[in-house]
Amino acid sequence: MAELVKLNIDGIDVQIEKGQSILDAAKKVNIRIPTLCHHEDLCVAGNCRVCVVEQEGRNTLTPSCATPAEEGMVIKTSTPKVRRARKDLMALLVSEHNTQCTTCYRSTNCELQDLAAEYNVDNNIYLSVLKEDLEIDKSSWSIEKDDSKCIRCQRCVRTCAELQHVNALAVTERGRDMKISTFMHLPMNEIVCTNCGQCITHCPTGALTERRYYDEIWEAIDDPEKHVVINTAPSVRVALGEMLGFPVGTRVTGKMVTALKKMGFDSVLDTDFSADLTIIEEANELLQRLKDALVHKKDVALPMITSCSPGWVKFIEHMYPEHLAHLSSCKSPQQMFGALTKTYYAEKKGIDPSKIISVAGMPCAAKKYEANRPEMRDSGYHDVDAGLTTREIGHMIKQSGINFLELEDSNFDSIMGESSGAGVIFGATGGVMEAALRTAYFVITGRPVPFDNLNITPVRGLKGIKETSVKFENCLPEYSFLEGVEAKFAIAHGLINARQIMDQIVAGESPYHFIEIMACPGGCIGGGGQPIPTNDEIRKKRIKAIYDEDMNKPIRMSHENPEIIKIYEDFLQKPLGEKSHHLLHTKYRKRKRY
Amino acid sequence: MSNNKLRKVDVIFSPYSVAPYEILKNTMRRPKDEVVQELIDSGLRGRGGAGFPTGLKWKFAKQQQSDQKYVICNADEGEPGTFKDRKLLVEVPRKVISGMAICAWVIGATKGYIYLRREYRYLIQDIEKELDLYHKHAAEIGLDFKIEIFLGAGAYVCGEETALIESMEGKRGEPRNKPPYPIQSGYLGKPTVVNNVETFASATMVCRIGANEYKKFGTDDQHGSKLFSISGDSPKEGVHELELGMSLEDFANEFGDGDTKAVQVGGVAGFCIPRKKFKTTIIGEGNTTGGSTMIFNSTRSMYNVLHNYLDFFSEESCGQCTPCRIGTQQLLKGIEAVKSGKKPPEYLDQLVKLSETMRLTSKCGLGQSVTNSFSSIVKNFREEMIY
Amino acid sequence: MAEVKELVNELVDKYGRERKSLLPILQGIHLERNYLSKEAMLEVAKQLDLSAAEIYGTASFYSFLDTKADGKYKIRVCKSITCEMKGKSDIIKTLEDMLKIKVGETTEGKRFSLLETNCLGLCDQGPAMLINEEYYTKLTAAKVRKILGEYIRNKY
Known part of the structure; x- marks a missing residue:
């Protein structure tokens, strides 16, 4: 039997196996903590930071997905400090994002959109830092890659590595230039990509989508x-x-x-x-x-x-x-x-x-x-x-x-x-x-x-x-x-x-x-x-x-x-x-x- | 706390009156726990910037059970305004190496690395010569601890210990989630002590003179001497060893050019102190463990200073976490917008709040510390930000 | 091609095939070739059984690992605050005038590349620059003209 630890989340005592995260513990007692970079299929990244919570005795916020639950922890998941921080983080992500949701294929099925709406993020609170020279890579028959919608959560990179061991996608450059890209930024049709599309189903936004052909099909249907x-x-x-x-x-x-x-x-x-x-x-x-x-x-x-x-x-x-x-x-x-x-x-x-x-x-x-x-x-x-x-x-x-x-x-x-x-x-x-x-x-x-x-x-x-x-x-x-x-x-x-x-x-x-x-x-x-x-x-x-x-x-x-x-x-x-x-x-x- | 009179001391740079390898040899005759306690008693804190008590770090690492442990000397000195580690490696490398060896002996490590920043590549040959010499001594005294140099490739964030370890493992220098800490799971998943160059040299000196002597330097709660890299508008630019706990006023009088407007303590990750607060500010461990002090006189535009810092941060952020990657860009663009009138002066308040979010939510010290310089400059020099 | 292969072989023999050897190997290539070519990265990927994208992702993280061919002499002028205060922009201007390129560019024939870099750790001796592995401190426009002049005359 695995060792158990007991912690307190929002006033509720939770017992959970040692090694599980605060996020897992919260789920166990039906407390929902928002996440973006987290995905059940993948290893923990802890880079979007929207799952932060207050941990007693710490003066910074704690990422609940990346922090193992420990005996005696006292966690608060929804304090003014937490909510403000999350809203600010969402506003930052939105400021780096192409927010033309009305024309996005993933609209209404987008984790960023859901959370931005949930936190009622003001799109104008920050200046846009969306890169201007981004082009959609439509070179592949299967996958479209639109960096203007990427939130750098690296779920695609982890998918390509951990589930598929293809590693066609990687994190490249650093700092403000950091992005998800390919070997020497080659187009998607010139690389090792298998077109499996697992990156698409693991993408929280519309950054990775399948290349759509339905307009052509409609046209054919209408052609007598x-x-x-x-x-x-x-x-x-x-x-x-x-x-x-x-x-x-x-x-x-x-x-x-x-x-x-x-x-x-x-x-x-x-x-x-x-x-x-x-x-x-x-x-x-x-x-x-x-x-x-x-x-x-x-x-x-x-x-x-x-x-x-x-x-x-x-x-x-x-x-x-x-x-x-x-x-x-x-x-x-x-x-x-x-x-x-x-x-x-x-x-x-x-x-x-x-x-x-x-x-x-x-x-x-x-x-x-x-x-x-x-x-x-x-x-x-x-x-x-x-x-x-x-x-x-x-x-x-x-x-x-x-x-x-x-x-x-x-x-x-x-x-x-x-x-x-x-x-x-x-x-x-x-x-x-x-x-x-x-x-x-x-x-x-x-x-x-x-x-x-x-x-x-x-x-x-x-x-x-x-x-x-x-x-x-x-x-x-x-x-x-x-x-x-x-x-x-x-x-x-x-x-x-x-x-x-x-x-x-x-x-x-x-x-x-x-x-x-x-x-x-x-x-x-x-x-x-x-x-x-x-x-x-x-x-x-x-x-x-x-x-x-x-x-x-x-x-x-x-x-x-x-x-x-x-x-x-x-x-x-x-x-x-x-x-x-x-x-x-x-x-x-x-x-x-x- | 009273204003200590500024005292220059000469512990770390003192000539090898007792050869460092003799100190090593002598230390190894004592019980390990006693040496750890000596370090804890000395109050020595990490001299890289985070200021974790060195003795405790070694104690925890010693307690770890593992077939292999590592000692890493962090010579990825990238904080703007810091150059003391370079001087230490040039002038008293044996004290640094001895400190590593003492640490290895204490915690039970057989392998060590000096992570040397790429910009200091020209030091490699001299350090290698010193390492050859050390390895001879180690063989003589029967210490099984080998040291190699690992050359960085140019990334400020690799000064963060887990990013440094990632880099050594052949990856992008992106800080890890903590816990686990390196003393639990560091290089290649093994317990690892990462200490700054000066920390190792100081540890050697604590072993040489003892905690009691060492504690005579400094004040009641800040012990020892400290190297300060002094640059900017100062006639005495360079590395100076000073006692901890002096007032900034004394400091500015000694090192400023008579027209000092502000001092940036702790590098760009530290605080910018305006003249009006010199009297009440003690240069202490909280803000200066890295020891960078940049002096600005009245001709300097604090807007330009802040702009330079933010440009630096947004380039040197690893980019993985939201608050740091986007926050640094927002702060940079934000002050530009206020300066050019595209955003109202009140936008600065929004940005200060943002920097607080960055402090609360960033993954590592880089993003967490941006608020130090940002809010201290914006609050103290608000007019300069706007007009 | 064959040469790159040999070089990578040598480096792999020296440093090993594990991931932890990646940076020393890339630096070894860089030292010999002045940059990491596509072929070199692919060879490293093969030898270390890593994906090419990961190699590129790692290399592009670091300021001193270039993935495109540029100048034989890389001039890196420190742009951190104290060097800026001590006249970095004059130094840059002098270099730009002499080389007839802007920061970020490379001279025709790929002799010189002009870059700005973050802190070189020479803040007490600013403005400072590195030309490949040589560092130069307390620069003035006149000093830069002399230094660069020598490079142009002797090391061209």
């Missing part, structure tokens, strides 16, 4: 010549409601589909369909690699690692360029969907693919960049014309004046609107692994994976690195080479965990056969395009919603999805076949590490 197709990822439906009045963890799948139709999308389809397709291709790719290794004794790269997460893909391209062979050659569900939209879908519907605008609704910032990778034009067109984040979709629904709360449900359109529960769970960390195992085990043995209700629980949850193993017994004749083999699997989410997995591989010590890696903590449900805030409590609720959706699906294994069966019959012929190879698989490139 264009056939606009949207597919939405599993994580969108379990988080979108947060922006539109529903409690965290509410599934709004049916309402989302209705809203998108009302907005004028010509077809509203489900990325889960191509998630199922990914599973078929990826499971077969894995089996092929295992066969090459075990039977043909070929030198193939094992473990194989998933490639659904474009942030992760760019990470390995920058950080481990010599180890790209471990990546599955499968495109992500988004890119498979795009390639098929302008081929299979166009053919089936009899629409000229050049008239199709293919939109992906994603929980992700990196998907925008992925859509613009030059190799993603296998349909002969731009496979995916634009990626929208969950947040952008929320904004678009608001812009359309739709009363989301009252909407009736409707189903995804067809074709490419049908999915299994396995496609759904792609959104949670461990989900791709679970989906792949459900199908792979069945393919190998002809029996369902031996877990209660198909729920492979060891791969679920928020632990940074998870592992499991499955022993193949009584294999079908075709897979007799796997008889008795105990295959080992690992799952990592958050790139700092990916790094551990990769370092193991580089050292030649990886015991695994197949690894799932997602760039974002929690997987796609915690993606860089998801509603803000995101923290572990919220991640858990979104994950629960994902698994609930899975349990509600009549079909829960990708290979049983009738639309999947049909697309192989009518179009693709066979997994890893020529058409698959052309449309559904891709190559990677080495990148520089800065």
